[in-house]
Amino acid sequence: MTFEQMWADLHPVGRSSSSGGYFRQPFSSAERECLAWFLEEAHRRELRVESDGFGNVVAWWDPPAPSATPGVLTGSHLDSVLDGGAYDGPLGVVSSLAAIDLMRERGVTPTRPVGVGAFVEEEGSRFGLACLGSRLATGVMGADRAAALTDPDGVRLGDAWDAAGLDPTTGSDLLAGVGCFVELHVEQGRDLVERERAVGAASMIWPHGRYRFDFTGQANHAGTTRMEDRVDPMLTYAATALAAAEQAGLAGQRATFGRLEVAPNGTNAIPSRVTAWLDARSGTDEGLAALLATIEERAHDRAASDGTSLSVTPESVSGAVAFDDDLTARIVAGHDWPVIPTMAGHDAGILAAAGVPTAMLFVRNPTGISHSPEESAPMADCLAGVEALADTLERLAG
Known part of the structure; x- marks a missing residue:
């Protein structure tokens, strides 16, 4: 299935008919529908799905022969801020699946597992703590503390986990086999617009x-x-x-x-x-x-x-997060992608701070607006991002 078709399928989920913005808060019906879509796409590609007790999911494309080399993880998140844009998070997930499709079309056979991850509650829009799923997956935050968090309606995260059929006491080893992480994201600013580049890489995240x-x-x-x-x-x-x-x-x-x-x-x-x-x-x-x-x-x-x-x-x-210089240099080698800082937080920052070699790719956002219905990315730039991510994954795992 093409990027365009996947994007069209996901685009209306959780969208407000009045504002055009998105309401995909964690464990809400819209966010769960997005997750169901992701699982269906993983099944369509015969990817091996793993999940943890917090709501994080990874779909793995395994090499033909078992590999002892740690896997390459990509992906992003499916939740949104209140009345948010379409691209923040889901662009990275859809692009990751499309990149696997493109690699297969190229005849690439991975020599190490390639995973597409969907982290839960990246925005902190419901339980007030950004990158909550990746904090839990890396052990930066404990399940007991997280379970006590409440949303604006007084619902505890622990109760939301129960309602979703999740058991946080099982812990998480979802990242145990991950050797590096590359997250593709829509740019939340105008740096690439001013540089007239469709794709860029990240140098750091501001504290x-x-x-x-x-x-x-x-x-x-x-x-x-x-x-x-x-x-x-x-x-x-x-x-x-x-x-x-x-x-x-x-x-x-x-x-x-x-x-x-x-x-x-x-x-x-x-x-x-x-x-x-x-x-x-x-x-x-x-x-x-x-x-x-x-x-x-x-x-x-x-x-x-x-x-x-x-x-x-x-x-x-x-604190400030510097992305892995060697990994970033390897990714951008031979391309004209600028390496720029980002002022926005990401799951990539949590994994990097936890010691996972991490890099980011950005896709140009002509408005420079994010966390708003006006967030955008031209289809041509989205497809350029898919190709850039496929090139990156092929370089790391092909």
């Missing part, structure tokens, strides 16, 4: 973190309370968001408050509490720490002025 800011004040009447008598945590939050944007802009970094919870959340009530989540990113670990320290300092200064209180809790922090 990034997610932090919860709890602003506490005093609930009161919006009409009867004089402005000078208020203890309003919304004002402290608003000043903090502006300070974060200012500081990140001055330093060429990234700071985004993208999620907010307000209590009591009434139009005519001064809030008693505002909880906001900051996503911060920088080119270096030291830069990230300095950015957060400055934002915190500005927030505490404003809280003192407003009479509110503030606590800051890091929920996840990932």
Whole structure:
């Protein structure tokens, strides 16, 4: 089956008729439908499927004769952010299957296993922790801690596992036979557009973190309370968001408050509490720490002025990840693919940090927009990505 046909089959799953965006949250009906599609495609190609107790799946193309050489893993994820784009994640999975088809058409016989992986909950859109499936698969995070995570509706991940028929107590040895990992992904920026290249490779992932800011004040009447008598945590939050944007802009970094919870959340009530989540990113670990320290300092200064209180809790922090130089050099040799950094987190970063030699390929995104229905990639560039991945896998496993 061609890339175009697979993409057409997967394209409508979980898509909103109103916004055109995707809602493929982990263990939801749409995401499970995507997984069923993946398993069907693996079966169509007679690939050997392995899974773990967390929801991660790998479909293996085995060599004709047993090989003691560790396998080459590719793939990505099938889940999306809320109202997300079509390409972030699924492009890597569909391209991996299409790359195997292309290698077979070329008459390639692998001398080591080639796996196509689909990691669960890469976006962190339901249980709040990005790259959760790969963190569990690599042992970076324990099952007990993960099971206690809850979604916005209060559903525990442990209960979601039960409902999906998964048993996390079985652990995971899904990556035991993996010698290297190559993830293809749509670019989440405009670097390749500006370079006029359809395909590129990654040099590193910027360090990034997610932090919860709890602003506490005093609930009161919006009409009867004089402005000078208020203890309003919304004002402290608003000043903090502006300070974060200012500081990140001055330093060429990234700071985004993208999620907010307000209590009591009434139009005519001064809030008693505002909880906001900051996503911060920088080119270096030291830069990230300095950015957060400055934002915190500005927030505490404003809280003192407003009479509110503030606590800051890091929920996840990932240091800078440099991809394997030798593997990347081997992949790009003989091609005109630029090697560029990425500011977005990926499962590839988790595997690289866990000691698996890892590289990434990017496919051009003409809008530069991601995590949005406007995310895109021309079909010609997608097919160029399939060919680039097939060349890479053939070089590594052919």
